Amino acid sequence: MSAISEVFAECRRDKRAAFIPFLSAGDPNLQTTGSLLQALVMGGADIIELGVPFSDPIADGPVIQSASVRALEAGTSLSGILRLVARQRDRLGVPVVLFTYYNPIHVRGVENFAEQAASSGVDGVLCVDLPPDEAGEFIQAMRQHNLDTIFLLAPTSTRDRIAKVQASSTGFVYYVSRTGVTGDQGALPKELVKQARRLRRKLHHPLAVGFGINTPEQVAAVAKVADGVVVGSALVKLVAEHGASPRLAAVLEERVRQLTAPLR
Amino acid sequence: MARALLRPDAQGYFGPYGGRFVPETLMAPLAELSAAYNRWSRKRTFRNELRDILAHYAGRPTPLYFASRLTEKLGGARVYLKREDLLHTGAHKLNNALGQALLAKTMGKERVIAETGAGQHGVATATASALMGLSCTVYMGAEDCRRQRLNVDRMRLLGAEVVPVESGSRTLKDAINESLRDWVTNVRNTHYILGSVLGPDPYPRMVRDFHRVIGDEARRQLKKQAGTYSPDVAMACVGGGSNAIGLFTAFIEDRKVRLIGVEGGGRGETLGEHAARFDGGSLGVLHGTRTMVLQDREGQIAATHSVSAGLDYPAVGPEHVLLRDLGRVEYTHVSDAEAIAGFQLLSETEGLLPALESAHAIAHAAKIVPHLPKRDIVLINLSGRGDKDVESVLEYLAEHQDDAVDPEIAGVSVHPAVHKWGTPRGGQR
Ligand SMILES: Cc1ncc(COP(=O)(O)O)c(C=O)c1O
Secondary structure, eight states: OOHHHHHHHHHHHTTOOEEEEEEETTSSOHHHHHHHHHHHHHHTOSSEEEEOOOSOOTTOOHHHHHHHHHHHHTTOOHHHHHHHHHHHHHHHOSOEEEEEOSHHHHHHOHHHHHHHHHHHTOOEEEETTOOGGGOHHHHHHHHHTTOEEEOEEOTTOOHHHHHHHHHHOOSOEEEESSSSOTTOOSOOOTTHHHHHHHHHHHOSSOEEEESSOOSHHHHHHHHTTOSEEEEOHHHHHHHHHHTTOTTHHHHHHHHHHHHHGGGO | OHHHHHSOOTTOEETTEEEEEOOHHHHHHHHHHHHHHHHHTTOHHHHHHHHHHIIIIIOOSOOEEEOHHHHHHHTSSEEEEEEGGGSGGGBTHHHHHHHHHHHHHHTTOOEEEEEESSSHHHHHHHHHHHHHTOEEEEEEEHHHHHHTHHHHHHHHHTTOEEEEEOSTTSSHHHHHHHHHHHHHHHTTTEEEOOOSSOSSTTHHHHHHHHHTHHHHHHHHHHHHHHSOSOOSEEEEEOSSSHHHHHHHGGGTTOTTSEEEEEEEOTTOSSTTSOBOHHHHOEEEEETEEEEEEOBOTTSOBOOOOOSSGGGOOSBOOHHHHHHHHTTSEEEEEEOHHHHHHHHHHHHHHHSOOBOHHHHHHHHHHHHHGGGSOTTOEEEEEEOBBSGGGHHHHHHHHHHTTTSOOOHHHHTTTOOOHHHHTSOOOTTOO
16 A cells, blocks of 8 residues: 555554645745644644646646746755755655646656656656546656655536546545636635536545635535545735745744644 | 548557656546537537637638748748738637637637737637637736737727736737636636647647648649649748648648748757757656757756747647658747848848748748758748737847847848848947
8 A cells, every 4th residue: 555545554554635735846845844844744634745846837826836936046046955855755754745747747758757756756747737548658757666656636627527537546636626726816716516526426536625625614614525635825915025034934834724624 | 641640549648658647637628528529629610600700700711822022032942821911809829719719619718818929819819809708817927918919908898808827928829828717717617728839639630630731722722823722842940839730731742842940049059048848958847748859957847038929938739849850840940130120021022021930930931041042932921910919029029239240141131130120320220
């Protein structure tokens, strides 16, 4: 069983949803990200999603777009991120999932990437612009190196798409709560509860829900219908606000603690 | 070979290029769009309606024009221009915008969005939307809004909302990013009218099909006017590659015809200074498709530069890459300076101000035509008119008045900038 699957099994035993915070790696620089990962775990992270900055993040709203710009300006590269994971993974004690666009992987070749990611201690990879339909080679390479492949479902996904994602995913499936980009500030969509319940019945994998989840109340609501809750932009915003401040790690840890309170 | 080429496989691949690399939210809508396009594009009612609009509203067929003064000046092959600049709104872009707007309406969509670089696709989409009663939002890089201001005003007058995009390089690439973000958010009632043979399947083939009328007409017109279906050379500028593929498609199976695509060579060979994907690019995935991309070693997309907003983009349509691999089309590039010279050349010899995009094809023609036999025929797609570029050209000339003129441009004896528009300086004429 993969480390990610173990986390979900453990959470199920505890009858709670897993908390999955997201940070943009390298924002404002990789060294800071290193210190923040620890804070996420202290605050109650079960799995960490680490965003790989990309020049053209079409699935992201302004908050994560700006974070990507800052990270790239600081010289962040996928190689640097993998080195960071290699240094920290054992100490963190929670699985790390890379959240990335496909091109940085494509350019180094899926086989090379899978080997490097696995030897750095990465547990799984979620590629926002690589649907299972295009992922044959990618899945094969990832399997060979025992990395989980996490695919997404969305409110527009049809029955045959759900079947495809089901068949291609390991670890968990990520449900995008709304049609849109990351960082939405609005209320959770009304259909979310129904859709998540329906998916959870259909899928053999744990279901994590993300996109536009910002408050402890929203975490609590989603936790009732999902196995995992992902919070991204709300945390990335804190990094943007406190950038250089030595208090950033403490602020972040405290926010994660507030967000995970409903799960304890 | 050729026939198979025209049809990408079921996954939307042209050989190893193409595909659908998009967020899950768009996968089902793309399948739906693809099915709708497959269905309606075969129906006589749809085809007749589009043909009717193209003929009576847009002004098709556009003329094929024998450019006798240019031919004389270059002193080689005979030059014919396919006059897409005479299509309503002033560029070939309207062929595709009308086709997709009609499809969107047929699919029951109420709203369309579009990206635009030079503003021509935005104007075409705003026009088609006004014609068909669709609400329209156009994303345009802030830098492009500045250098193609005339088109921003036109779009607004046509009732479209124009959203300047401030992220990234503030050009076409960023406008596509923002369009995709809008589409992901509003996909249920919105159709994205993508403006070139780019993006995920079905766009590259659908946009090509809507533009193939360019080459189909030119071929018949050439037969009538010059006695042959086969020019010796057919050429066009290549941004995403829609006007080029629109011209080439009719000639792909006619191996006698040499096909040339001209990219934006910008102001230098370093990454970031040009838009010559076939020269400085490598295989990558951008905006939903696997194709040649200008990128760094980490897979971050590179900045681009071209004096022409419509060519200023880091990727090229996937079908072009296959055509390159097969050796069917040659791709080359000309510099900003050469394109400006091409602009001046056509303006002064034929009284046609070309779009700066099209001026790239003219500039390359100026290089090769003098070396071709007089009985040869060179067919150039004049993809658009240059009114939108008047400011950019004047600005360029003012900034470069002291530059040495490239000998190849001097070879076609275009007036150097300083001679005509520069501030008069002692001793220089
Ligand atoms: C007149 C004209 N020609 C060419 C282009 C380049 O696009 P494509 O390569 O898709 O024809 C543009 C794009 O804006 C244009 O306006």
